[in-house]
Amino acid sequence: MNRFKDGGGDERKLTGIREVARIAGVSVGTVSNVLNRPDVVAEATRQRVHAVIEQLEFVPNRGAADLRSGRSRMIGLVVPDITNPFFAEVARGAVNAANEDNIAVVLCNSDHAASQEDRYLDVLEQHRVAGVLINPLGKVPSRLESLRDRGLKVVCVDRSVRKSAYCSVSVDDVRGGEIAVEHLLAPGARRLVLVNGPASLRPCADRRRGAWRALDKAGLSRDSLTEVVCRSMTIRAGVEAGARMLQLPELPDAVFCTNDLLAIGVMRALVNAGVGVPGDVAIVGYDDIDLAADAAVPLTSVSQPKFALGRKAMQLLLAEIAEGSSHEHERIAFQPDLTVRDSSAAPKAG
Amino acid sequence: MNRFKDGGGDERKLTGIREVARIAGVSVGTVSNVLNRPDVVAEATRQRVHAVIEQLEFVPNRGAADLRSGRSRMIGLVVPDITNPFFAEVARGAVNAANEDNIAVVLCNSDHAASQEDRYLDVLEQHRVAGVLINPLGKVPSRLESLRDRGLKVVCVDRSVRKSAYCSVSVDDVRGGEIAVEHLLAPGARRLVLVNGPASLRPCADRRRGAWRALDKAGLSRDSLTEVVCRSMTIRAGVEAGARMLQLPELPDAVFCTNDLLAIGVMRALVNAGVGVPGDVAIVGYDDIDLAADAAVPLTSVSQPKFALGRKAMQLLLAEIAEGSSHEHERIAFQPDLTVRDSSAAPKAG
DNA sequence: AGTGTCGGTTAAACCGTTTCAAGACGAAAG
DNA sequence: CTTTCGTCTTGAAACGGTTTAACCGACACT
Numbered sequence: 001m002n003r004f005k006d007g008g009g010d011e012r013k014l015t016g017i018r019e020v021a022r023i024a025g026v027s028v029g030t031v032s033n034v035l036n037r038p039d040v041v042a043e044a045t046r047q048r049v050h051a052v053i054e055q056l057e058f059v060p061n062r063g064a065a066d067l068r069s070g071r072s073r074m075i076g077l078v079v080p081d082i083t084n085p086f087f088a089e090v091a092r093g094a095v096n097a098a099n100e101d102n103i104a105v106v107l108c109n110s111d112h113a114a115s116q117e118d119r120y121l122d123v124l125e126q127h128r129v130a131g132v133l134i135n136p137l138g139k140v141p142s143r144l145e146s147l148r149d150r151g152l153k154v155v156c157v158d159r160s161v162r163k164s165a166y167c168s169v170s171v172d173d174v175r176g177g178e179i180a181v182e183h184l185l186a187p188g189a190r191r192l193v194l195v196n197g198p199a200s201l202r203p204c205a206d207r208r209r210g211a212w213r214a215l216d217k218a219g220l221s222r223d224s225l226t227e228v229v230c231r232s233m234t235i236r237a238g239v240e241a242g243a244r245m246l247q248l249p250e251l252p253d254a255v256f257c258t259n260d261l262l263a264i265g266v267m268r269a270l271v272n273a274g275v276g277v278p279g280d281v282a283i284v285g286y287d288d289i290d291l292a293a294d295a296a297v298p299l300t301s302v303s304q305p306k307f308a309l310g311r312k313a314m315q316l317l318l319a320e321i322a323e324g325s326s327h328e329h330e331r332i333a334f335q336p337d338l339t340v341r342d343s344s345a346a347p348k349a350g
Numbered sequence: 351m352n353r354f355k356d357g358g359g360d361e362r363k364l365t366g367i368r369e370v371a372r373i374a375g376v377s378v379g380t381v382s383n384v385l386n387r388p389d390v391v392a393e394a395t396r397q398r399v400h401a402v403i404e405q406l407e408f409v410p411n412r413g414a415a416d417l418r419s420g421r422s423r424m425i426g427l428v429v430p431d432i433t434n435p436f437f438a439e440v441a442r443g444a445v446n447a448a449n450e451d452n453i454a455v456v457l458c459n460s461d462h463a464a465s466q467e468d469r470y471l472d473v474l475e476q477h478r479v480a481g482v483l484i485n486p487l488g489k490v491p492s493r494l495e496s497l498r499d500r501g502l503k504v505v506c507v508d509r510s511v512r513k514s515a516y517c518s519v520s521v522d523d524v525r526g527g528e529i530a531v532e533h534l535l536a537p538g539a540r541r542l543v544l545v546n547g548p549a550s551l552r553p554c555a556d557r558r559r560g561a562w563r564a565l566d567k568a569g570l571s572r573d574s575l576t577e578v579v580c581r582s583m584t585i586r587a588g589v590e591a592g593a594r595m596l597q598l599p600e601l602p603d604a605v606f607c608t609n610d611l612l613a614i615g616v617m618r619a620l621v622n623a624g625v626g627v628p629g630d631v632a633i634v635g636y637d638d639i640d641l642a643a644d645a646a647v648p649l650t651s652v653s654q655p656k657f658a659l660g661r662k663a664m665q666l667l668l669a670e671i672a673e674g675s676s677h678e679h680e681r682i683a684f685q686p687d688l689t690v691r692d693s694s695a696a697p698k699a700g
Numbered sequence: 701a702g703t704g705t706c707g708g709t710t711a712a713a714c715c716g717t718t719t720c721a722a723g724a725c726g727a728a729a730g
Numbered sequence: 731c732t733t734t735c736g737t738c739t740t741g742a743a744a745c746g747g748t749t750t751a752a753c754c755g756a757c758a759c760t
Contacts, residue, residue, distance in 0.1 A: 014500065014501070014716095016715090016716055016717080017716065017717065017718095018716075018717095026739075026740085027739065027740045027741070028716090028717080028718095028740090028741090029718080029719080029720090029739070029740060029741075029742095030738085030739060030740075032717070032718060032719085033718095033738095033739085035717095036718080040737090040738080040739095041738070041739085042737080042738060042739090045738080045739085059472075059475050059476055059500075060476055060716085060717080061417075061476070061478055061715090061716050061717065062476040062477050062478070062717095063413045063416060063417055063422075063477060063478055063716085063717090064417050064715070064716035064717040064718090064745090065716080065717050065718070066413060066717090066745095067411075067413055067414050067417055067715090067716085067717070067718090067745050067746065067747090068716080068717045068718045068719080068744070068745050068746095069717080069718055069719085069745085070718095070745075072413075073477070074454075074456070074477070077457070081442075082432070082438050082441055082442050082445070083435065083438045083439055083442055085433065085435075085438075088432050088433045088435075088438045089433055091432055091457065091459075092431075092432050092433055092459050092461075095432070095457055095458070095459045096459065096461075099458075099466070099469065099470065099473070102473055102476075104424075104456040104473055104474070104477050105456060105457050106424070106454040106455060106456050106457070107427070107441065107445055107455050107456070107457040108445065108449075109441075109442050109445045109446065111442075111446075116449070119449065120449065122409075123449070123452055123454055124454070125409050126409055126410055126411070126412040126452075127412050127413060127423070127424070127454050128411055128412070128413055150364065150409075151364075234644065235641075235644035236644055261644075265644075268646065291585075291641065294584065294585035294586055294611075294615075296618065296646075364746095366745090366746055366747075367746065367747060367748095368746075368747090376709075376710090377709065377710045377711070378710090378711095378746090378747080378748090379709070379710060379711075379712095379748080379749080379750095380708085380709060380710075381747095382747070382748055382749085383708095383709090383748095385747095385748095386748080390707085390708080391708070391709085392707080392708060392709090395708080395709085410746090410747080411745090411746055411747065412747095413746085413747090414715090414745070414746035414747040414748090415746080415747055415748070416715095416747090417715050417716065417717090417745090417746085417747075417748090418714070418715045418716095418746080418747055418748045418749080419715085419747085419748055419749080420715075420748095
């Protein structure tokens with residue numbers, strides 16, 4: 001059951017605030033004060049206490065402090081898959097921001113399983129974290145509401161929440177799609193293909209909407225954009241999509257793939273078939289993964305500020321925790337950015 | 351400074367063990383027992399208490415429990431870069447194992463900076479984590495020893511530690527290099543190239559040693575292996591290495607790259623130059639990243655059990671914590687595995 | 701009836717802090 | 731010489747649990 005029943009007993013008794021007080025010849029209250037409100041204690045005393053702290057290598061027990069004060073210096077980070085570069089980067093940003101405030105971030109990897117997510121939320125609740133940064137699975141579960149009722153602050157990452165019941169931070173996928181297509185349209189492309197993942201995925205649907213919007217703005221019909229849908233968003237699927245494209249009655253001028261892996265696959269299929277990229281068809285991808293820059297022909301891609309996303313989300317959460325009930329929920333949308341590379345350099349140049 | 355001074359005061363007073371006891375008509379001690387040693391309390395009482403717990407939605411305060419009991423249900427995970435797929439996967443494994451014991455894992459991302467690493471260790475110490483899972487930067491710092499003196503258990507990940515002062519878990523890079531070269535040698539390759547990163551990196555040096563060992567075992571001179579050293583281990587560096595290889599007096603039969611990105615780069619350079627892969631030269635990479643399977647020609651690669659590594663490391667740590675002083679430090683070396691794909695399918699077939 | 705003993709329960713001490721009402725001291729004001 | 735402040739400091743009460751020694755019936759055995 002519990003592996004922590006009894007440790008073999010090599011526990012050196014850590015020095016506590018009491019011991020410090022005793023040796024420094026002051027009361028524990030004073031030691032606490034020099035730790036938390038140095039301004040309120042006399043210079044001389046402060047120095048003396050600090051000296052003792054140093055000498056004893058005293059390390060305050062944050063847990064005990066939290067218990068008494070009702071605060072908490074921990075927040076939970078719940079992601080579906082830390083292995084996904086997107087979330088890894090977000091995590092890095094979040095942890096980075098938290099560290100500045102000496103806040104510990106406990107990592108929860110739900111593995112795309114709602115049951116796991118629930119389990120983790122339980123653990124977080126038991127540990128009395130001050131708040132949770134979460135990319136919730138599926139529909140934002142009512143569980144989050146119950147958490148909030150318990151006093152936990154919640155902010156959603158990369159998932160805009162209706163009714164601004166929580167703070168949320170995400171990047172504007174619609175705008176991302178728009179940017180990409182605008183870029184392709186600019187040099188005069190008129191026959192476009194959209195290589196997309198399942199429209200049931202929010203980002204896929206949004207990026208498509210963005211593409212449409214760009215078309216609308218340019219006064220073009222949506223018919224000028226042919227959609228090729230892939231089951232998964234991998235290089236392999238991209239290769240297949242590329243093959244399908246080659247069978248179209250007419251080759252497009254430009255292709256927008258809603259993810260870099262798809263784009264790389266498409267590119268490979270086209271190049272293998274003797275189609276020039278970007279000479280014959282321009283390609284832009286999405287996510288700007290490392291690989292994009294190192295593709296056979298460097299890939300233009302829409303990049304998302306993942307690190308900043310994580311940082312901001314954490315900052316928002318910490319702010320909400322500090323502000324308490326006077327807090328107004330914010331819904332921040334980061335703007336994606338286009339990184340232009342060779343794959344879209346000079347469409348139809350030849 | 352501290353953003354947690356005062357929250358706006360929307361703290362609903364959580365129900366505690368006391369309230370449960372009062373309503374259930376038992377003492378707090380009994381409630382505690384129901385929670386921690388259900389076997390010691392009478393069936394009827396247990397049921398009654400559980401009912402009340404349910405009804406009140408009581409959630410035990412792990413922090414308070416830890417404080418009194420001297421245990422700790424948190425452990426720290428310190429990695430140089432969570433964005434690195436290797437560590438992401440290790441983290442996933444570690445978190446996964448911890449979750450089974452209801453242990454919270456606090457994530458620390460040192461960003462390859464010793465100063466950060468130190469800061470994080472401070473935070474972990476203050477939070478009184480039971481142990482630390484760490485991939486320490488540079489030489490295993492004396493800091494770790496001081497941690498251990500304080501009663502913290504430490505296990506090192508992917509970094510074997512001299513003198514078995516700690517438990518450590520790593521994968522056998524020497525063996526990995528050996529496997530790769532054995533595989534290339536089997537079909538009769540005799541002129542090999544090793545595309546390596548800086549030998550100052552432990553894994554690079556080890557994998558080279560492994561390659562040599564395979565050579566020795568096969569009764570071949572080390573001269574049959576030409577080493578091409580790259581500054582960085584990226585696709586771009588691989589392409590350059592490939593270019594350099596093409597200028598060699600004679601093309602090799604087979605190439606072993608100490609990382610998949612290098613391998614993909616080399617492959618690209620060769621194929622672009624009209625060299626057949628695996629027809630003219632076979633290639634094997636290292637790490638078995640997702641991309642390997644989806645390379646232009648699917649890449650044979652040495653794969654490391656990263657998830658298992660993380661899981662095992664965590665299990666070891668938890669075990670050490672449970673065992674206490676009676677613990678014997680273990681040094682576990684995982685065996686890497688060769689995933690054979692097209693890039694080495696039929697060397698010199700033509 | 702006296703004595704163990706055993707399963708179940710309890711009251712009180714304790715973990716390492718923060719917090720807060722109250723005290724001590726000296727200096728400025730009356 | 732009192733008062734009145736203001737600055738520092740203090741002691742004890744929390745915080746929400748766990749732990750331990752003691753207690754209490756009831757039941758079995760001499």
